[in-house]
Amino acid sequence: MSESSPLPVSRIALIGAGLIGGSWALAIRAAYPQIQITLYDHALRHRTEALQQGIATQAFDTLEGAVQDAELIILAVPVGAFPAMMKQLVPVLKPNTVITDVGSTKQSVILAAKASLGDAFPRFVPGHPISGAEKSGPLAARADLFKNKRVVFTPVSETDHDALAKVRLLWEKAGAEVHILDAAKHDEIFAAVSHLPHLLSYALVEELATRPDAALIFSYAAGGFRDFTRIAGSHPTMWRDISLANTEALLKELDAYTRKLAELRSALEASDGAALLALFQRAQKARTDWASGPTG
Amino acid sequence: MSESSPLPVSRIALIGAGLIGGSWALAIRAAYPQIQITLYDHALRHRTEALQQGIATQAFDTLEGAVQDAELIILAVPVGAFPAMMKQLVPVLKPNTVITDVGSTKQSVILAAKASLGDAFPRFVPGHPISGAEKSGPLAARADLFKNKRVVFTPVSETDHDALAKVRLLWEKAGAEVHILDAAKHDEIFAAVSHLPHLLSYALVEELATRPDAALIFSYAAGGFRDFTRIAGSHPTMWRDISLANTEALLKELDAYTRKLAELRSALEASDGAALLALFQRAQKARTDWASGPTG
Numbered sequence: 001m002s003e004s005s006p007l008p009v010s011r012i013a014l015i016g017a018g019l020i021g022g023s024w025a026l027a028i029r030a031a032y033p034q035i036q037i038t039l040y041d042h043a044l045r046h047r048t049e050a051l052q053q054g055i056a057t058q059a060f061d062t063l064e065g066a067v068q069d070a071e072l073i074i075l076a077v078p079v080g081a082f083p084a085m086m087k088q089l090v091p092v093l094k095p096n097t098v099i100t101d102v103g104s105t106k107q108s109v110i111l112a113a114k115a116s117l118g119d120a121f122p123r124f125v126p127g128h129p130i131s132g133a134e135k136s137g138p139l140a141a142r143a144d145l146f147k148n149k150r151v152v153f154t155p156v157s158e159t160d161h162d163a164l165a166k167v168r169l170l171w172e173k174a175g176a177e178v179h180i181l182d183a184a185k186h187d188e189i190f191a192a193v194s195h196l197p198h199l200l201s202y203a204l205v206e207e208l209a210t211r212p213d214a215a216l217i218f219s220y221a222a223g224g225f226r227d228f229t230r231i232a233g234s235h236p237t238m239w240r241d242i243s244l245a246n247t248e249a250l251l252k253e254l255d256a257y258t259r260k261l262a263e264l265r266s267a268l269e270a271s272d273g274a275a276l277l278a279l280f281q282r283a284q285k286a287r288t289d290w291a292s293g294p295t296g
Numbered sequence: 297m298s299e300s301s302p303l304p305v306s307r308i309a310l311i312g313a314g315l316i317g318g319s320w321a322l323a324i325r326a327a328y329p330q331i332q333i334t335l336y337d338h339a340l341r342h343r344t345e346a347l348q349q350g351i352a353t354q355a356f357d358t359l360e361g362a363v364q365d366a367e368l369i370i371l372a373v374p375v376g377a378f379p380a381m382m383k384q385l386v387p388v389l390k391p392n393t394v395i396t397d398v399g400s401t402k403q404s405v406i407l408a409a410k411a412s413l414g415d416a417f418p419r420f421v422p423g424h425p426i427s428g429a430e431k432s433g434p435l436a437a438r439a440d441l442f443k444n445k446r447v448v449f450t451p452v453s454e455t456d457h458d459a460l461a462k463v464r465l466l467w468e469k470a471g472a473e474v475h476i477l478d479a480a481k482h483d484e485i486f487a488a489v490s491h492l493p494h495l496l497s498y499a500l501v502e503e504l505a506t507r508p509d510a511a512l513i514f515s516y517a518a519g520g521f522r523d524f525t526r527i528a529g530s531h532p533t534m535w536r537d538i539s540l541a542n543t544e545a546l547l548k549e550l551d552a553y554t555r556k557l558a559e560l561r562s563a564l565e566a567s568d569g570a571a572l573l574a575l576f577q578r579a580q581k582a583r584t585d586w587a588s589g590p591t592g
Contacts, residue, residue: 080569130518150516192504193517197524199560200496202579207556208488209582218586220446221489222426226592227526228493232583234520236576240569247564254561258554260503264495265550268543273376276539280532283498286505287528290514296522 007032008166009098013070015063015085017041017050020102020129021076022141025055027174030143040066049138064092072166075101080241082109086116093120098163100125104190104238106154106183108245122160125167126183128152128190129176136235147175150295154183191249196257198239199250201232303330304462305394309366311359311381313337313346316398316425317372318437321351323470326439336362345434360388368462371397376537378405382412389416394459396421400486400534402450402479404541418456421463422479424448424486425472432531443471446591450479487545492553494535495546497528 014025014037025037039056040063041047047059060066067073067089077085082103089099099120103109106126113124131149151171155164168178181189208217243250267275290296310321310333321333335352336359337343343355356362363369363385373381378399385395395416399405402422409420427445447467451460464474477485504513539546563571586592 130516149518152516189513189516192513193521197500197520200500200557201524202576203556203560204493204496204553205579205583206575207553209578214582217485217488218582218589219591220426220448220485221586221591222445224493224527224530225489226587227523228497229583230523231520232579233587234576234580236573236580239576240573243564243572244567244569247567251561251564254557254564257500257503258557258561260499261496261550261554261557264499265547265554268495268539268547268550271540271543273536273540277532277536279502280498280530280535282505283501283528284530284532286510286514287501287525290517291522291529293514295515295517 007034008169009035009071011036011038011070011072013037013067013073014039014056015041015066015073015075016077017046017055017059017138017141018076019136019138019140019145020131021074022050022053022055022138023143023145024074024076024102024129024174025050026053026141026143027146028170029054031173038066038070046138053138053141055138055141063088067092067097070094070097072098072100072170075099075103078235078238078241079103079105079109079245080237083112083116086112090116090118090120093117096123098123098125098166100127100167102127102129103245104128104194104242105245106152106186110154110156110183122158123163125159125164126154126156127167127171128154128186129171136238144175146171149176150179151176152179152181152186154181154186156183187246187249188252191246191253195242195246195250196253198231198234199243199254200257201229202239205229205232303328304465305331305367307332307334307366307368309333309363309369310335310352310372311337311362311369312372313342313351313355313434313437314372315432315434315436315441316427317370318346318349318351318434319439319441320370320372320398320425320470321346322349322437322439323442324466325350327469334362334366342434349434349437351434351437359384363388363393366390366393368394368396368466371395371399374531374534374537375399375401375405375541376533379408379412382408386412386414386416389413392419394419394421394462396423396463398423398425399541400424400490400538401541402448402482406450406452406479418454419459421455421460422450422452423463423467424450424482425467432534440471442467445472446475447472448475448477448482450477450482452479483542483545484548487542487549491538491542491546492549494527494530495539495550496553497525498535501525501528 014021017039037056039050039059050056051059101109110126114121117124129146129151131145310317313335333352335346335355346352347355397405406422410417425442425447427441
């Protein structure tokens with residue numbers, strides 16, 4: 001930034017110092033050292049770690065403290081906390097404050113915002129950065145987490161253009177590539193490529209972990225198991241909230257997947273090598289094509 | 297190796313120059329530069345690449361050529377090729393030749409060996425190194441692939457102790473940690489920690505790849521999807537063979553997993569956040585404990 005560039009905002013309130021919120025704040029502070037970032041996080045340890053990491057310039061133990069004078073509020077809490085958080089925000093909002101979020105589901109978040117924000121609803125910009133890790137908390141935050149990653153916005157007809165433009169600029173400065181999607185389409189796509197795989201991975205570990213000989217079984221698990229179950233190390237509360245917030249799309253995906261497993265089971269039971277090979281070949285080709293493409 | 301150490305064998309025939317066979321040969325040649333390794337692989341490209349990589353000292357386009365004068369034969373071909381390969385081996389075997397394999401299933405391989413090898417069956421040492429990668433072929437081979445990895449032997453009552461000791465020593469020289477398991481137990485364990493995850497990963501990619509909007513869906517896939525589907529990049533023929541060779545154990549695992557998914561589905565449909573959270577928490581703890589343990 002040259003010194004003459006105008007700041008899009010001078011004071012941001014970060015709600016929740018997890019991996020995503022913390023990394024975003026680090027990226028913004030790197031791009032705009034002049035922007036003040038105030039943090040609200042209910043956990044003392046998170047507030048302490050966030051200040052140590054340079055995620056925020058000031059940390060508060062109340063929402064009110066953090067959002068006073070903020071021109072932009074970014075909600076980086078599990079999506080299950082949204083309805084209560086929105087209600088708490090309403091009385092302390094300034095007339096022009098922009099609000100955005102980083103939730104992994106978008107219809108539920110828009111619904112919560114619409115229900116609570118009233119006149120402020122047009123200044124709510126629903127966002128979702130496509131970048132996660134199985135790690136969580138402020139100590140895992142990194143300024144380059146969003147570099148060359150996508151961030152999806154799902155504005156609705158009411159969404160204010162200037163609010164969207166401000167949030168968009170900040171994300172671009174954080175290194176992300178901005179995409180716009182319809183909220184329902186967003187939720188369908190992420191049920192398929194993210195939410196379902198998390199459920200499937202948790203289910204495998206749970207299935208094996210509850211057996212009497214789990215220790216023996218796990219002792220022979222290797223690289224394939226490691227990759228497949230890496231996302232079963234993800235934050236349980238966050239994934240409970242996502243599951244509850246995107247149930248409809250997730251059930252649809254789970255049912256489609258269960259039908260595919262039943263197909264595979266039939267081929268296996270019939271020792272139908274040709275069918276198994278054809279399926280594995282199509283999947284291998286699709287995986288290889290994806291991995292060698294721009295987003296793989 | 298000091299020069300006075302006796303060689304366990306002076307000539308080894310490697311059948312199949314894939315990732316596993318190629319890596320084993322590289323490790324053995326590093327440990328014992330005096331051992332001659334002759335290769336049989338039906339693919340000219342594999343033979344050429346294997347010689348370029350230093351995997352073998354000589355390559356043959358017939359099994360007979362490679363195994364003549366070999367004191368030890370290592371079969372590193374997909375398990376589906378075993379029955380035919382064993383039959384081909386019988387007429388060209390020398391009286392004391394030791395035979396071993398690297399197949400991912402063990403009961404089917406033992407059955408094929410027993411059916412074909414006759415008097416030579418006690419000199420067959422069933423083996424399975426626990427180290428894979430989604431890559432395949434001689435160019436992916438590395439001398440350190442088995443370093444600190446497990447290799448499992450599943451000897452039967454007839455297995456000759458000296459044959460097992462020879463094969464064991466070679467694997468230890470390749471850097472592997474030797475474990476002994478009953479063949480049926482081996483097949484059960486690997487159905488759970490390896491074979492099932494491969495099927496589940498192939499199934500997810502196949503399910504998404506066959507949709508009309510597959511390109512859009514894949515364009516939003518990120519890190520979690522990448523890890524979960526890495527093993528869907530595995531060799532389709534190899535996994536068809538493994539599926540067909542370990543069908544019984546795999547069906548049992550698939551059914552247990554499908555029941556677990558049905559449980560998860562019920563919790564999801566009932567919006568039972570407590571049940572979802574409890575399951576995710578147990579899975580996360582088990583995954584984290586495994587990952588921080590000696591084999592994770």
